[in-house]
Amino acid sequence: MEREPGEEFRDRRVTVVGLARSGVAAARLLVAVGARVTVADAKEEAQLGPMLAQLDRKAVAVRVGPAYEAALEGAEVVVVSPGVPVGLPMVRAARARGATVIGELELAFRFLAAPVLAVTGTNGKSTTVTLLGLMAERAGRRAFVGGNIGRALCEAARATWEHRRSAAPGVSPYDVVVAEVSSFQLETIERFRPAVAAVLNVTPDHLDRYEALDDYVAAKARIFMNQTASDTAVLNLDDGRVAAMGRGLRSRRLGFSCRRALRRPEEAGAWLEGGKIVAALGGPPVEVVATGELRLIGGHNLANATAASAIGLAAGWPVEAIRGALRTFPGLEHALELVRERRGVRYVNDSKGTNVDATLKALESFEAPLLLIAGGRDKGGDFSKLREAIARRVKRLILIGEAAPLIKAAMGSFDRLVEAGSLREAVARAAAEAEPGDVVLLSPACASFDMFADYQDRGRQFKQLVHELP
Numbered sequence: 001m002e003r004e005p006g007e008e009f010r011d012r013r014v015t016v017v018g019l020a021r022s023g024v025a026a027a028r029l030l031v032a033v034g035a036r037v038t039v040a041d042a043k044e045e046a047q048l049g050p051m052l053a054q055l056d057r058k059a060v061a062v063r064v065g066p067a068y069e070a071a072l073e074g075a076e077v078v079v080v081s082p083g084v085p086v087g088l089p090m091v092r093a094a095r096a097r098g099a100t101v102i103g104e105l106e107l108a109f110r111f112l113a114a115p116v117l118a119v120t121g122t123n124g125k126s127t128t129v130t131l132l133g134l135m136a137e138r139a140g141r142r143a144f145v146g147g148n149i150g151r152a153l154c155e156a157a158r159a160t161w162e163h164r165r166s167a168a169p170g171v172s173p174y175d176v177v178v179a180e181v182s183s184f185q186l187e188t189i190e191r192f193r194p195a196v197a198a199v200l201n202v203t204p205d206h207l208d209r210y211e212a213l214d215d216y217v218a219a220k221a222r223i224f225m226n227q228t229a230s231d232t233a234v235l236n237l238d239d240g241r242v243a244a245m246g247r248g249l250r251s252r253r254l255g256f257s258c259r260r261a262l263r264r265p266e267e268a269g270a271w272l273e274g275g276k277i278v279a280a281l282g283g284p285p286v287e288v289v290a291t292g293e294l295r296l297i298g299g300h301n302l303a304n305a306t307a308a309s310a311i312g313l314a315a316g317w318p319v320e321a322i323r324g325a326l327r328t329f330p331g332l333e334h335a336l337e338l339v340r341e342r343r344g345v346r347y348v349n350d351s352k353g354t355n356v357d358a359t360l361k362a363l364e365s366f367e368a369p370l371l372l373i374a375g376g377r378d379k380g381g382d383f384s385k386l387r388e389a390i391a392r393r394v395k396r397l398i399l400i401g402e403a404a405p406l407i408k409a410a411m412g413s414f415d416r417l418v419e420a421g422s423l424r425e426a427v428a429r430a431a432a433e434a435e436p437g438d439v440v441l442l443s444p445a446c447a448s449f450d451m452f453a454d455y456q457d458r459g460r461q462f463k464q465l466v467h468e469l470p
Contacts, residue, residue, distance in 0.1 A: 005111040006033035006161055015040055015071045017091075018081025019051045019064075022104040025152035026079050029107065031059045032158055038063060040071035075099050079107055082148070082184035085209060103188030105181060108153035110191065111161050113172035114144075117315055118179045120186065120223050121200030121236075123358045124304040125149070127296070127332055128200060129180040131308040134329055136176055138321035139312075147179035176315065183219035184209075193226035196314045197251075198234035200307055202241045203357035208380040217241050227251035232314045234269070234307065237262070254281070256310045258303050270310035277306050277326070281313050288319060289326045296329065297336045298365030334459035336362060339466045344436025347466045350443035351459030356381040359445035363389045368439045370394045371430040373423070375401040376446030376458075383410035386445065390414060396433055398426045402450040423451070423458070427465040440466075 012035055016027045019041040030037045038061040041048055045064050052062065063071035069090040072078055077100045080086060086101065095101045109116065119128050126149045133145035144156040156177055163173045179194070183206065186192075202217050210216040224233050228250050236242040237255040246253050255262055255269035262271050262280065270279040270288065277288040288309045291302060305326055312322040331337060334352040341347075346368070353359045359374065363386070372394045374386075383406060390397060390411065397417035399407055404419050411417060420426035430440040442462045444455075452458040 005164070008110070009077065010034040011036065012076045013074055014038070014077040014079060015075035016079045016081075017041070017068075017072070018084045019043070019048050020081055020083065022152040022154065023079075023081040024051050024054050025154035025158070026081075026104045026107055027055055027060055029111070029154040029158040029161070030079070031056060033161060035077075037061070038071045038075070040064065040068040042066070042068050072099070077102070079104060080188060082182055086187055101188065102190060103185050104152060104154055105147070105179075105185040106189045106192050108157040109189075109193070111157035112153075112177055113160050113164070114174040114177050115195035115315075116177045116179055116193075117196045117198075117311060118147075118181050118192075118194035118223055119198045119200065119307075119311070120181045120183065120220050121198075121242075122203045122205045122355065123361065124200045124300060124307070125180045125182075126352070127301065127304045127335060128198070128308050128311070129178055130332060131305065131325055131329055132178045132311060132315075134325035135308065135312045135317055135322050136178060136315075138324045139317035140321075141175040141317070142173065143176050143178055144174045145178045148182045148185065149180040153177070153179055181223065183216055186219050186222040189222060189225065191226060193228075193231065194223065195230075196232045196234065196311055197223045197227060198307060198311050199223060199236065199242045199245060200304065201236055201239045201357075203355070204381060205355040205357070206379055208378070221245045224249055224251065234310050234314060236303070236307065237269075238303070254310050254314055256303070256306045258299070258306060270306045270313070272302060272306060277302075277309050279309050279313050279319075286319055289323045293327050295327075296331050297338075298361060300361040300365070301331070301336075334456060336365060337459075337463075339463045340469075342431075342466075342469060343434075345431075345434040345438050345440060347440045348442070349459045349462050349466075350441060351448070351455045351462060353443035353445060354447050354455055355379060356383060356385050356445050359443040360386060360389055362441060362443040363393050366393070366439050366441070368437055369435075371396045371398065371434055371438060371440045373398045373400065373420075373426045373430060373440070373442045373462075374444050374446070375399040375404045375407055376444045376448050376452075377401065377450040378403040378406055379447050381445060383407045383445065384412075387411055387414065395438070396430070398429055400426050400451070401444070401446060403446045407445070423461055424465055427462065427469070431469050 136143035231251040337349040448458040
């Protein structure tokens with residue numbers, strides 16, 4: 001007889017490492033199912049106040065600060081948050097003595113009853129996942145949307161577990177779980193098996209964590225690891241690294257492309273053709289939407305919309321629901337978000353552009369002259385890849401943060417640049433130089449943690465500064 005979800009953790013000593021959003025959600029789920037939970041974090045308790053306030057301190061042991069590593073010593077299960085590298089000596093030692101080491105994604109999956117649609121990639125994950133949530137809603141599906149975006153998946157897992165134990169009919173409060181998943185989360189999966197899994201793209205990123213690009217690519221490819229013939233893999237056929245992941249998969253393969261039609265008998269998926277997104281899943285092609293009807297900015301968002309179309313059709317949703325979501329979705333906060341038009345100048349917030357490839361796509365989204373604000377904490381990106389696009393499109397490059405000297409050095413002979421000591425100074429400088437028809441673009445190509453809490457904090461501060469301009 002199959003064990004009920006939760007039985008494998010009841011009365012076991014479980015340590016959750018990392019008290020960000022996913023760690024808190026994991027701890028609350030484990031407490032609910034009867035585990036003996038300890039939470040551990042290198043930060044001091046005073047820094048973790050808002051997170052610890054969400055936990056039942058009578059049911060959870062807390063080990064924080066310099067001695068937090070000791071919390072792993074007696075653990076039978078260790079649940080690591082995405083920001084905790086599995087190569088840390090304390091994690092390796094726990095695994096070596098026989099402890100089970102998993103992440104919050106794997107933990108949540110063991111409780112979910114609804115099919116999972118999982119999306120990963122270097123860029124575009126949040127946009128695509130949000131689109132899928134809107135498509136599911138229009139298709140009449142009860143969807144949980146979360147993971148690496150918004151709500152942690154353990155929230156859905158806890159709701160599912162509580163629903164099973166209630167008198168309510170059925171085993172899940174959801175018809176589908178739509179999950180954004182990162183390479184960090186995929187490093188620690190064991191059984192995670194999405195019914196539909198998609199890789200949008202892979203470009204160099206997080207090379208401060210991975211020794212080589214191949215390691216990063218391999219982590220992304222793990223999304224397909226447990227799929228079977230009854231599942232579906234969705235692959236970007238315009239990206240050679242992603243297309244190569246299709247070799248040897250057990251699942252059904254669908255593609256998406258913005259460069260060519262998928263009309264060969266062995267191909268299926270979604271593509272751009274004649275100013276439209278078109279799709280075919282074994283039958284005649286159907287028009288999904290005209291690209292001119294999309295509200296999203298940028299060619300990369302055409303790829304996201306095409307990918308979402310393929311995933312939505314693979315999930316069995318009506319074309320009408322997919323079309324309706326694509327026509328109305330304005331885009332995400334912090335992703336090429338139009339903040340304000342002032343004196344003929346548009347101010348655009350792309351704080352979510354945390355790597356070189358994302359900023360390159362942002363630059364390619366505008367024909368107008370750009371005043372680009374970039375910089376932050378370096379993640380091992382090759383800033384020289386921006387040199388040609390900046391030389392062609394940017395009238396003034398304003399650099400902030402720790403990576404400013406690195407970006408400046410990578411620009412070669414480009415001299416239309418200046419360093420600013422703060423985001424406020426950068427916005428003021430851009431506003432003073434911008435002329436009607438220009439675009440002031442925040443697209444940092446870097447992480448935010450040198451100056452801000454996260455990319456959202458950076459984006460919101462940018463928007464506030466823009467709205468304060470007289």
